[in-house]
Amino acid sequence: MSWCQTRAEKKPLLSRKNIRDRLIFCKRYRDWTAEDWGKVIFSDESPFRLFGASGKKLLRRRQGERYHQSCVMPTVKHPETIHVWGCFSAKGVGSLTILPKYTAMNKECYQHILREQLLPNIQEQFGDKQCLFQHDGAPCHKAKVITKWLGEQNIDILGSWPGNSPDLNPIMNLWSILKRRVDKQKPTNSDKLQALIMQEWAAISDPEVN
Template sequence: TMVISKETRAVIIALHKNGLTGKSYIAAIKIAPQSIIYCIIKNVKERGFIVAKKAPGCPRKTSKRQDRLLKVFQLRDWTTSSAKLAQEWQQAGVSASACTVRQRLLEQGLVSRRAAKKPLLSRKNIRDRLIFCKRYREWTAEDWGKVIFSDESPFRLFGTSGKQLDRRRRGERRHQSCLMPTVEHPETIHVWGCFSAKGVGSLTVLPQNTAMNKEWYQNVLREQFLPTVREQFGDEQCLFQHGAPCHKAKVITNWLREQNIEILGPRPGNSPDPENLWSIIKRWVDRNSDKMQPLIVQEWTAISQDLVQKLIESMPGRNAEVLKTRGQHSKY
């Protein structure tokens, strides 16, 4: 930006008053660009000042160096509050409020957001995820369409893990109708289901507070899984992916071999599979309802083939993201 001195501005105004044409105009454009000449003249006509007044407001209290120091404090611990950062900044010689801290961080692209919930990854998880994704890095969406996935998920019969919003008047925060009741040890039901690019398969809801074991699992495979394979694939070859500890029992492995079911593996813990199908169902199901089981079945059967197919077609992208992050969490 070109800086124009007060003396130069005065000359331009004097030329303007004498009629800014001919030789006076040529003299003016020799000392300032045409656009700046017009701005100076407009400012004098509208406000009566040669130099525009400074904008109102308090002067900036911090320097760029102090702002960079604040950013270092924030990046050192992502969870530090603005009030705590203001204290650290004050110890470094900068007196500023928490509001100023938030403004300076916002200027530097650091915005406060709710932390994403992701499962904790151990070193073994990271290594196994990389091995899995490297093994199938060349697989296309068509290849993954020949896989039938299965998994289990717990559903709490009372209470939710998320937040619930309500609209109320002042003083009604603890009103009975505005509360979200909780219990100390909510009862849980475990659900097993399988799906492929052809749609969702069978669903099994275990009795309350009953976890899957090898006896339950073998019965589920016999009564639910095999009929789904016949219905969706018929005589076509397909691969089966599962990975819970009880899935790897010798009796299960031998039984699957006898049924000529080929296993896709090794499946790592916290694998990049499209398991978020369960999270979709959990968003739809009212967990405070006493009709939890029929609701889960209802929402499962309502899942469209297009949705499942879209999730499975994302497998090449999931694998690529895990490889890109070197086994760490990805955007999926």
């Protein structure tokens, strides 16, 4: 076996509670079938940055080409960033919305997104059939007013979601696909970045989702 020196991969730092909660979650759902998971709508927020900063850039280079123009990824100190909220299920990609600039996600903003984006998506993909909604434990997600509102809409929640566990959410794979597509087209301003985000999200096909 040959060895090479490389950078360590990044992953969330898990506390003992995180580890315990993840194990509980996995044991609770380990017997679920593809049909069971097909009833879940997954959701998340994600940032997109200009100048290819959203994802990693993989390349091959020869010795002495480390700083060659074709082998670097330009960065800026404070890149323009667009935050989005999206959801999807086994039936395909769902809603995607651009979050207001310079506005922190709070319970009022989140409830507006759920009302304007999630409800139509549930109706389109599931109709009158029952489904489960997944969101993580962010404070605005777990606010009492949000829990009450979801209950009033008869939306059941996929429970026991462990903290600090973005890797358990399959929407992370969609974010990765979307960021690669957007970065590849090298948007030069926030308007182009926003347009590409929406365009490429709509172009993601069912095989990529499944």
